[in-house]
Amino acid sequence: MDETCVVERNLKLVIEFDGSRFHGSQRQAPEKEPTVQGVMEESLSRLLGHEAHIAFSGRTDAGVHASGQVVSFKTTSPIPTERIPMAFGNMLPGEIRILSAQEVPAEFHARFSARGRTYRYLILLGSSVFWQDRAWQVEGKLDLDSMQKAASLLIGEHDFSSWRAAGCTAHSPVREILDLTVEPLKMGSFKLVAITTTGTGFLYKMVRNLVGTLVKVGQGFLTPQDVGELLARRDRTLAPPTAPAWGLYLMQVYY
Amino acid sequence: MDETCVVERNLKLVIEFDGSRFHGSQRQAPEKEPTVQGVMEESLSRLLGHEAHIAFSGRTDAGVHASGQVVSFKTTSPIPTERIPMAFGNMLPGEIRILSAQEVPAEFHARFSARGRTYRYLILLGSSVFWQDRAWQVEGKLDLDSMQKAASLLIGEHDFSSWRAAGCTAHSPVREILDLTVEPLKMGSFKLVAITTTGTGFLYKMVRNLVGTLVKVGQGFLTPQDVGELLARRDRTLAPPTAPAWGLYLMQVYY
Numbered sequence: 039m040d041e042t043c044v045v046e047r048n049l050k051l052v053i054e055f056d057g058s059r060f061h062g063s064q065r066q067a068p069e070k071e072p073t074v075q076g077v078m079e080e081s082l083s084r085l086l087g088h089e090a091h092i093a094f095s096g097r098t099d100a101g102v103h104a105s106g107q108v109v110s111f112k113t114t115s116p117i118p119t120e121r122i123p124m125a126f127g128n129m130l131p132g133e134i135r136i137l138s139a140q141e142v143p144a145e146f147h148a149r150f151s152a153r154g155r156t157y158r159y160l161i162l163l164g165s166s167v168f169w170q171d172r173a174w175q176v177e178g179k180l181d182l183d184s185m186q187k188a189a190s191l192l193i194g195e196h197d198f199s200s201w202r203a204a205g206c207t208a209h210s211p212v213r214e215i216l217d218l219t220v221e222p223l224k225m226g227s228f229k230l231v232a233i234t235t236t237g238t239g240f241l242y243k244m245v246r247n248l249v250g251t252l253v254k255v256g257q258g259f260l261t262p263q264d265v266g267e268l269l270a271r272r273d274r275t276l277a278p279p280t281a282p283a284w285g286l287y288l289m290q291v292y293y
Numbered sequence: 294m295d296e297t298c299v300v301e302r303n304l305k306l307v308i309e310f311d312g313s314r315f316h317g318s319q320r321q322a323p324e325k326e327p328t329v330q331g332v333m334e335e336s337l338s339r340l341l342g343h344e345a346h347i348a349f350s351g352r353t354d355a356g357v358h359a360s361g362q363v364v365s366f367k368t369t370s371p372i373p374t375e376r377i378p379m380a381f382g383n384m385l386p387g388e389i390r391i392l393s394a395q396e397v398p399a400e401f402h403a404r405f406s407a408r409g410r411t412y413r414y415l416i417l418l419g420s421s422v423f424w425q426d427r428a429w430q431v432e433g434k435l436d437l438d439s440m441q442k443a444a445s446l447l448i449g450e451h452d453f454s455s456w457r458a459a460g461c462t463a464h465s466p467v468r469e470i471l472d473l474t475v476e477p478l479k480m481g482s483f484k485l486v487a488i489t490t491t492g493t494g495f496l497y498k499m500v501r502n503l504v505g506t507l508v509k510v511g512q513g514f515l516t517p518q519d520v521g522e523l524l525a526r527r528d529r530t531l532a533p534p535t536a537p538a539w540g541l542y543l544m545q546v547y548y
Contacts, residue, residue: 056422103423132425167311168358170387172423225480 049119050110050142051126053078056103056133058171058284063098063107074098074134078109081129085122086115093148095291096155099243101171101283105158106137108291110148146293154216154238154292159249160223160285161231173230174249174285180231180256185220187262188255189233192248192269193218199272201251203243203280211272214238220252231256234289247274249281304374305365305397306381308333311358311388313426313539318353318362329353329389333364336384340377341370348403350546351410354498356426356538360413361392363546365403401548409471409493409547414504415478415540416486428485429504429540435486435511440475442517443510444488447503447524448473454527456506458498458535466527469493475507486511489544502529504536 057063061071069076075092082090095108117125122139130136145151160173161180169175195214202211215237223230233249251268254260260268260278268277312318316326324331330347337345350363372380377394385391400406415428416435424430450469457466470492478485488504506523509515515533523532 054422056425133422135420135422165390167309167388167390168427170311223481226478 044114046112046114046144047119048110048112048142048144048146049122050108050140050146050148051122052137053107053109054105054135054137055107056171057098057101058103059133060100062100063094063102063104074107077131078134082111082126085126085129086113086117088114095148095152096288098286098288099283102286102288103172103284104288106156106290107288108148108152108293110142110146148291151293152239152291154236155240155288156234156236156290156292157240157245158235158287158289159233159245159281160287161233161249161253163229163231166228169228171284174253174282176253176257178257180253181258182220182222182231182256184258184262185231185233185252185256188252188260188265189218189220191262191266196269197272198241198244198269200268200274200277201244201247202241202274203247204274206242208241211241213241213244218248220256243280246281246283246286247277249285250278253281254278299369301367301369301399302374303365303367303397303399303401304377305363305395305401305403306377307392308362308364309360309390309392310362311426312353312356313358314388315355317355318349318357318359329362332386333389337366337381340381340384341368341372343369350403350407351543353541353543354538357541357543358427358539359543361411361545362543363403363407363548365397365401403546406548407494407546409491410495410543411489411491411545411547412495412500413490413542413544414488414500414536415542416488416504416508418484418486421483424483426539429508429537431508431512433512435508436513437475437477437486437511439513439517440486440488440507440511443507443515443520444473444475446517446521451524452527453496453499453524455523455529455532456499456502457496457529458502459529461497463496466496468496468499473503475511498535501536501538501541502532504540505533508536509533 060074063074065073065075092109092111119139119141123136127136162169162173162175165175193215197211199211218235221232223232315329318329320328320330347364347366374394374396378391382391417424417428417430420430448470452466454466473490476487478487
């Protein structure tokens with residue numbers, strides 16, 4: 039029976055995308071508006087000559103960007119792995135770029151093998167047309183010291199119910215934040231604040247919810263102690279609103 | 294006859310726009326694709342309650358951005374000048390922002406009163422989806438010292454025929470460049486090169502044509518001496534191609 043040997047490879051790609059023109063990363067059925075997954079699967083199927091299913095390390099919402107999203111897929115195509123970034127990249131719109139391609143063991147799965155993620159959230163102090171889809175534009179000053187103090191209280195393993203979105207389907211609200219920093223970031227003449235966090239996993243919209251709270255601390259509406267209190271209360275309705283999607287960047291996924 | 298006194302004011306606005314979604318700054322007749330002028334005149338006419346004609350300091354091509362474009366218009370509307378940035382800004386798409394509004398003498402005209410302009414051209418070393426409409430993405434290294442040497446030869450009053458676009462309708466090809474610098478610019482993790490020039494006036498596509506030549510110098514295809522030679526030859530067909538529109542920013546207009 040098995041005279042012809044079809045080799046199936048498992049491939050891992052690191053990709054960058056500008057999320058502003060996509061309706062999120064995850065394919066919808068039926069696909070009404072373009073998603074990163076939908077656009078990629080269509081091109082990849084043409085490249086490989088067979089239907090391709092791409093697993094993402096995690097879902098990102100409409101407007102969220104990625105500098106280091108990881109995806110994986112299986113293929114029986116003979117295309118050399120090192121040719122994929124260029125060949126696949128040329129078929130994709132300018133908003134998606136393949137940074138690298140690598141063959142991985144059959145058991146690797148972009149989502150289930152992930153052990154941690156780093157997200158970055160950008161806040162523009164002021165406003166500019168050049169940042170409208172790339173950062174949350176906040177008028178006035180932010181007290182970064184207070185924000186960092188509040189951030190430090192959130193590091194560690196906690197029940198993050200106060201920053202868990204209503205639609206979150208995770209079994210447990212407990213997550214571990216390994217690092218959470220609030221830093222000024224100068225980009226040419228623009229003054230930004232970068233909130234960067236690494237964790238073993240995050241609840242749905244947890245990073246944007248935490249950013250919404252930290253900005254209220256920076257504006258003086260909440261103290262760092264209030265944030266400790268919010269953490270203890272485990273009640274989403276007590277915490278400030280979610281920060282907008284367009285400031286969020288998935289930076290790196292760890293395996 | 295003239296019992297009611299209608300005061301006509303002349304107003305000057307400084308505006309910022311992201312040119313990537315516009316078909317240039319100048320209104321076309323008939324308007325097939327949105328232009329900055331077309332979009333602004335439509336909203337301004339509604340705000341003022343009379344038809345508004347906006348004069349731009351100069352035309353910018355499709356894809357070109359502005360951090361400090363200047364426009365002027367006359368109005369009989371009683372709206373307070375200081376309310377215009379907010380009221381007008383709220384009517385405009387997110388790609389256009391009013392930075393300031395100021396009443397100016399009746400004889401002021403955004404274009405005819407202009408005495409000088411500063412443009413900046415951004416080159417991204419490498420590639421990124423986040424810069425596709427905002428900078429020229431150039432792979433490999435650029436020798437900035439050679440570029441600066443070549444740039445220095447262009448400062449002063451010269452016949453710039455070698456960098457004059459075919460469609461340029463100016464009477465004379467002589468222009469005066471007051472300053473032209475080539476500098477590295479770090480924006481977060483992105484490495485850019487900023488070419489900034491100030492002049493009393495520029496020929497059509499002159500800045501982008503000069504950038505196209507300076508990049509060839511940076512890549513080693515031309516020496517600074519070759520650029521001096523090109524200047525002397527006054528022949529557009531001898532000089533390298535035009536740099537793309539999306540790296541160019543009109544930074545400031547002087548009066």
